[in-house]
Structures are given as C-alpha cells and as structure tokens.
Amino acid sequence: MxxxxxxxxxxxxxxxxxxxxxxxxxxxxxxxxxxxxxxxxxxxxxxxxxxxxxxxxxxxxxxxxxxxxxxxxxxxxxxxxxxxxxxxxxxxxxxPAKSGRYLQIILGDVNVSILNRNDKVRYKDDYEKFKLILNVIGLIMAFFNLIFNYRALELTFIFLLVWYYCTLTIRESILKVNGSRIKGWWRAHHFISTVAAGVLLVWPQGEHWQLFRLQFMYFNVYISIVQYLQFGYQKGLLYRLKALGERHNMDITIEGFHSWMWRGLSFLLPFLFIGYAFQAYNAWTLYKLAYNPPDAPWHVSVMCGLFLLLFVGNMTTALLVVPEKIRERAKERYRLLSMGKSMKLRKEMKNSASDLDISSSTNVVPEPEKKEN
Structure with a gap:
C-alpha cells in the first residue's frame, strides 16, 4: 500500500x-x-x-x-x-419527572426519567432479574450459614442484605419516577429492611447473637424459598394481566400480598402468613433476649421493634386486601349463579315453547280429503 x-x-x-x-x-x-x-x-x-x-x-x-x-x-x-x-x-x-427527595439525596439533582417506553419496560425487567438472582444467592448463603458457623461468612451474607435492600430502594425510586405504581407499604418495607440489615451488620458477636443466629438463618432460608415461588407466580400472572390490558406495563412483583395477586393465590397464601408469623416469632424471641441473658446490646431491642413493625405492616396490608377480595369473589359467584339460573330458566322456557309449537303444528295438520265415488 x-x-x-x-x-x-x-x-x-x-x-x-x-x-x-x-x-x-x-x-x-x-x-x-x-x-x-x-x-x-x-x-x-x-x-x-x-x-x-x-x-x-x-x-x-x-x-x-x-x-x-x-x-x-x-x-x-x-x-x-x-x-x-x-x-x-x-x-x-x-x-421527564422530577426525582423524589430520596433520589436527590442519594444521586443528586440528576434526571432519571426514561422517555422511551421500551426502555422503561427493559429497565423494569432488569429490576425483576436483579431481585430473582439476588434472592437465589441469598438462599444459598443463608443455607451455608446454617451448616458453617463462621463470622466472616455471616458478615458477608448480612452485607449482601444491606447492599441488596439499598440498591432495591434506589431502583424502585427510579421505577416510581418512570410510572411504576408500587405504593405505600411495599416501598416502606424495603426501607425498614435496609435499616434492619444495617443493625444486623453492626451487631457484635456475643451470647445474644449466637442465641438468635440459627433462628435468623432459618428465617432467611424460608423467606427466600417463598419469595422465589412468589416471584415466579407473580411474573406469570402479571404477564397474563398485561396481555389482557388489566395491568400497567410498569407494575412489578412484590414480597407480599397485593390485590391483583388474588387469582389462583390460594396455594401461596398459607406460606405468606407463615412467613408473617415467623416475623412475629422473631420479635418475641428478641424481646425475651432483651432481658435474659442480662446486659443485652441495644441491637436486640431495635431488631425486636423492626421485626414487630414488619409483621404488623404485612398482616395489616394482607387483612385489608383479603376480605375485600373474598367479598368480590362472593359477589362474582352469586352473579354467576344468578346468571346460570336465568339461563337455565330461559332454556326451559325455550324448550317448552318448542314443545308447544310442535304440538300445535301436529294439531293443525289437515286431514286427507275423501275421494268421491
């Protein structure tokens, strides 16, 4: 060249x-x-x-x-x-929408609006994959903590919880700016969980932690399994509802019970309520540990209050939604029964009318003419 x-x-x-x-x-x-x-x-x-x-x-x-x-x-x-x-x-x-106070504190005055609809849905799907992958990793680490009692492994798992919930709150705030309809308690749930994970991270190793440690790891294993089942169920349900035009494209899965989840949820509800009861049991165990053994660190009382707050919030949300959905299903069942009865009555009337027409037509058939000789 x-x-x-x-x-x-x-x-x-x-x-x-x-x-x-x-x-x-x-x-x-x-x-x-x-x-x-x-x-x-x-x-x-x-x-x-x-x-x-x-x-x-x-x-x-x-x-x-x-x-x-x-x-x-x-x-x-x-x-x-x-x-x-x-x-x-x-x-x-x-x-473009303005960022909330939380995002302004964390990220500064940055525009996080996603104007393209496809990019919004892609970001929401990436959020769902993030939750699912971290849930599986958390399940594996909690299981290893049940087998091995190593402080480094414990701190790694708890630090993962802190990072996971901090990242989750930021991502959900960005989703909220871009039209996601996650509300009230479910966002507050993740903020409370972030604080709880932070308290666990600075809880010093001692007699009180060792008495609570095994129960806490069992709790995380159970919650991770339930969340994995729930994410799979909710993702399929949201896909069907969006295809039918009944849900918004930016709606997300949540770690709890919501109104749109009612369809076919009967097999998951007992597991959810057991998880809520487990939170109450954690609060009760920590309450006893605050007094016996003596000289409990402040982390015990704070974690007791946080688990109690999570239990009350989850149960209140579920108890407000479930009766409403039961009433709606009862109304729908009565409506279907009344429709079935009316359809059956119309069918019987139609059949009786047909029988009457047949008998009438039989009676009006003219007799054959007699031939004259």
Missing amino acids: NIDTLRNEWEELSREYTELETCNRRYIELLEQLHSHQQKCFNEIKHQRYRMNQITASLRQFKGPFDPEEKEKVDDLQRMTLKRKAQLHEIEQSL
Whole structure:
C-alpha cells in the first residue's frame, strides 16, 4: 500500500467526518427543540390544571336544587373534568419527572426519567432479574450459614442484605419516577429492611447473637424459598394481566400480598402468613433476649421493634386486601349463579315453547280429503 492510497482513504474518512458533524449539529438542534417542547408541555399542563381548579371551585358554588337540564350540565362538566385529569396524567407519563427527595439525596439533582417506553419496560425487567438472582444467592448463603458457623461468612451474607435492600430502594425510586405504581407499604418495607440489615451488620458477636443466629438463618432460608415461588407466580400472572390490558406495563412483583395477586393465590397464601408469623416469632424471641441473658446490646431491642413493625405492616396490608377480595369473589359467584339460573330458566322456557309449537303444528295438520265415488 503506497502513500497515495492512504491519502485517498484519509480524504474519504474526512468526507465521512463532515457527515458526522452535520448529523451531530442536527442532533443538538433536535435536543434543544425537545427541551423547548417539554417546557411548553409542562406550562400547558400547569395552565390546564389551574383552569380546571377554577371551574371546579365555581361548580361548588352552585347551590341546588337544579332543574333536570342544569343537573345534566353539571354532571357532564364533572365527568369531563375527571376525564381531562386522566388525559393529563397520560401526557405526563411521556415527559421527564422530577426525582423524589430520596433520589436527590442519594444521586443528586440528576434526571432519571426514561422517555422511551421500551426502555422503561427493559429497565423494569432488569429490576425483576436483579431481585430473582439476588434472592437465589441469598438462599444459598443463608443455607451455608446454617451448616458453617463462621463470622466472616455471616458478615458477608448480612452485607449482601444491606447492599441488596439499598440498591432495591434506589431502583424502585427510579421505577416510581418512570410510572411504576408500587405504593405505600411495599416501598416502606424495603426501607425498614435496609435499616434492619444495617443493625444486623453492626451487631457484635456475643451470647445474644449466637442465641438468635440459627433462628435468623432459618428465617432467611424460608423467606427466600417463598419469595422465589412468589416471584415466579407473580411474573406469570402479571404477564397474563398485561396481555389482557388489566395491568400497567410498569407494575412489578412484590414480597407480599397485593390485590391483583388474588387469582389462583390460594396455594401461596398459607406460606405468606407463615412467613408473617415467623416475623412475629422473631420479635418475641428478641424481646425475651432483651432481658435474659442480662446486659443485652441495644441491637436486640431495635431488631425486636423492626421485626414487630414488619409483621404488623404485612398482616395489616394482607387483612385489608383479603376480605375485600373474598367479598368480590362472593359477589362474582352469586352473579354467576344468578346468571346460570336465568339461563337455565330461559332454556326451559325455550324448550317448552318448542314443545308447544310442535304440538300445535301436529294439531293443525289437515286431514286427507275423501275421494268421491
């Protein structure tokens, strides 16, 4: 290869670089336009909400009684207001959202919004894989801690719990910014678990820890097995519900009972309640250890309170959801029974009507004419 050939290749590369510069300038222009359109959308959403609040406040000033025509207009305005709020919410899902206080403390003022829908779903799936893989690793390490009583192995496992729950809270906060509907207790559950894992990490090895250690490892083995079964069940159920259009694409699996999990959950409910009872048993054991043996470190009392808090939160959530779902299933069963009875009645009426038509047609058949001789 001579110098002229290299020169020609460099000139070709320079032409390609010119195209790259043009593409980059266009990209920067589009980014500036994107930012401008985003700000315009935010301002318009704010304007829409301000005007709707004015209209709603004016509607409250109307005193009844209304004539039928005015009442219909008022109801129509209220329906349109609710619809517009839902429409604005959908528009906001396509715009970058502000990070919560927790993310601002951990990550700083960084935009963590994912604007592409496919990227949002991909990030959510990566979150699910992260939970499943760490759950299996935690199960293996807890099992080894049952066999071997080594302090280094214990600290490695507890540090894994601290890192897992810290990472989980950050990932869930990012998912929340991007439209995931994880709420209330389930996020609080992971924050409490992070604090509990931190307390366990600094709990000094001693008589109190050794008395609680084996029970704690059995608890982790049991919880890991239940979570593995639950993740598999919830993932399949969420896939079916999303395919039917009944769930949001950013909904995630959780370590507990939620309303959408009711379908086919009867085989998992006893395991969940046993896990909750295990948390209460841990709290009771730690409560006794706080007084006997004497001179218990502060970690014992704190862990007792945290396990009790987890038990109360999990049981309260489950007891609020389960009766509601039982009532809904009872209503659905009665509705199906009434539908079945009405269908059976209609079928009987149809059959009786058919029999009546047949007998009537038999009676009206003309007799054959007699031949005249």
